Amino acid sequence: MDSTYQQTGIKESMDATGERAHGFTFSMPSDASRKLASGWLWLGIASLVGAGMFAILLVLARTPYVQDIFPWVDFFHTALVVHVDLSVLLWFMAFAGVLWSLNSTSRFIGIGWLSLVLAAVGAAMIVLSPFVNAGKPLMSNYVPVIQSTFFFSGLIIFAVGVAVLVLRSLITVPSTDSWKGGEGSIRLGFYGASISTVFALIAFGWSYVIIPDVFESTQYYDLLFWGGGHVLQFTYMLLMLAGWLWLGGACGAKNPLTPRVASFFLLLGVLPVLFVPVIYLSFVGSTGDYVDQFTQLMKVGGAFSPVPLGLAVLYGLMAGERIPATKPRRAALISSILLFALGGGISLMIGDSNTIITAHYHGTGGAISLAFMGLTLHLLPRLGYREPDLKWASLMPYVYGTGQLLHIVGLLWSGGYGVQRKVAGAAQGLHGFAQTAGMGLMGLGGLIAVVGGIMFLVVVFKAMLRAK
Template sequence: MTARAIADGLITHTDTVSTATPYLLDVPGDARRALARGWLWLGMAALIGSGIYSLLLVISRTPGVNRWLPVADFFRVALVVHVDLSVLVWFIALAGMLWSLNSRPVARMWAWSALALGGIGTLLMALAPFVSAGTPIMANYIPVLDSTAFLGGLAIFGCGTALLVAHGLYAAPKLGIGFDGSGALRFGLNASLISTAVALGAFAASLWLTPRGLDGKAYYEIAFWGGGHALQFAWTLLMLVGWLWLASAIGARVPLSPRVALLLLALALASVFVTPYAYLAHDVASVEHRDLHTWAMRLGGGVSIVPIGLAVLYGLATRSRSTDPAHGPLRAALIASMALFAAGGLIGVFISGSNVKIPAHYHGCIVGVTLALMGLVYLLLPQLGYRAPVGRLANWQPTLYGIGQLMHIVGLVWSGGYGVQRKVAGAEQVLRSTSEIAGMGLMGLGGLIAIIGGLLFVVVVWKALRWVGAAERR
């Protein structure tokens, strides 16, 4: 095969690209759109709640300011609720929005029941610190408060997620053999559904197999380890779908044919199937079981992320300058997402020991996914019947949020180089030098800027949501 033939397989013909953007999905106008709106509202409610807790969280770790709070206990409680709302609930809600748009119009009662359970569970988790006292347990992936209200809310939310995934798999569209860019995106969304289903199975298996006699920290660490790792494949697939979709929406020519894109998305999915093998091959409490999940995540990520990321970057670099004001927020969200995810991945290469480099890596990758989802919200708002986000506020929000988060993780990496421990605050941080204090101060400043950026996202979206409400009243 000649180099020309290979290039033709990877790069869509120029004449075709000039008249069409290949990686786009149509939004249905029936009840599926109303369902997608519901999941969007749940995601926005989760972000508002996490923003309130993150403000208190950052204050509790900022040198000098943190003396105003009962630091240690309050920090951990705030961290638990902040993480679960801003990661678990936000990601599942936005996934629910995308899966609803990608589904066939069947079994609607399942779909609405899933949303109702998700909303009830989220409300209980958010209010739990004020309803019943509970010990914060800083387990990886899903930290918890050891209280009836919080654990009950988490269980209800989990049931809603299981019903959402079951409906998504049942209602998934059939792709067939021949497909275009939209088919590749649908495959990516279906793949994220499968990854989430595997994660739910892993959670169920861990909860069944984990010894009950362990203390809280050890129990939940084991119980959430396998499923938590499997969920990262789902988040990554959603992000990759977002990158391709956003790039095409702003007129970028992504040099990947739909078949190559599908192959890369399939590779991103493949490693998740190490998860059931880990449960069959090793005891859930063994080091081998734990390491196998970590190995699978490291292997599966870069294989697809790097080529898709480079293709999207090429498309952005060679695209014609757009004068459409609606493209500004989409472009900013896409660039910020790719930059933060790359920073998080790079930091992960240099992690050694248990210090704040670990949350720096995690923050970078998670924020990369968050920004991609923010961009998709901006893209889909007018297609869901709301106003398109335009103007300076919408254009600058992703950049401000991204800069704040970048400062946040740079501060964490800086402090991690001095051995500052993770998941502690105030005096427990044991900041011995000016450099350590400066690093954590940069972290705090970046966190505050990121909070402002996150609040601006809520403001921009809220204005769009209110506009349709006012239009309907008229």
């Protein structure tokens, strides 16, 4: 029996991994699958370390007065490319590898390790590309790129690794006994994310075929990654929602939803993905329609599941017992839900291409990160590592979440005054006090969020390097 639950005095029956035997819980797989999941977790943590290093420079490069010390706009853009790819694409997909490995049997485990090796090699090439084969940084949406053969080779190798990972997750499905009750709902969310990723990979390839290579570089890559990038948001969202259910169950939440109802809402999160082929099949050369259709798909389809599931989990947390030993998971869960609600609400305010857009995706992206951080803290002892430090693990989500909140409010404020996104230094056009104050708040919040991220990494490293 898990020591954490022994200390809290919970008397409910549990399985051998320490999970409670009813509700929205998740039974851990074989040792082989857990070792593979640990490998993906190491890749995700390494991605965050790299992203954190670049994040400090990025925040300083956009903070009023301090930004004058960093006049290299090209450096800002190159660093931004690597930071975004590490903190979003690589971190999110690596943690997806953790969850999909746990959601699979040990069949074809060698192929699972092959996918991890490919992803790790691709990730390393992406990080090294500015130093090995420097190219022009392009701030394309969803997947910013550096125009160099080395960078694109790394990106393709990483994508192949993800493709192998997700295809294995679709064919190594656990027995039907594992799909009952709340555990079945969680598994459905993970499996739905696998399906969504397949559609995303197909979308990237389909876009490559139909988008003519006649546009200016940044516009071309915007269009190339637009479809698949939007579909990947459903992947991240489904993993986050299933993670909310899992974390809620681990915190003792009394979720008012039955597993069937929860599964229904998760299925609603998958259904919009099935419309993706229709968008491509109806493409007649109008890139404007192509862009608008994916935007509307995300706006409409992305609201079906998070609202009812988020409200249900919050209600369950308020109605359930507060267990001291689960404070880190509870803190991460609450912060994730509130930040996602803020980011989703800001999406309704998007008009021009300004920092309001940046505020929106920092809200939703920060929420997904917090959910994955909470799951990491929950999984550490179940993957053979030590329990994370209770004090610092409980404080970390609030520090990170508060930093992201201030960062988002600063971006929202500045965007209201017309400050453009993806620019730095004098190009920001901070001519008035309101604009300067907004970006100053953004800088302060960003630094606090970085501190929260460092706290997370320290807590995780201490637990992982001192294995049981």
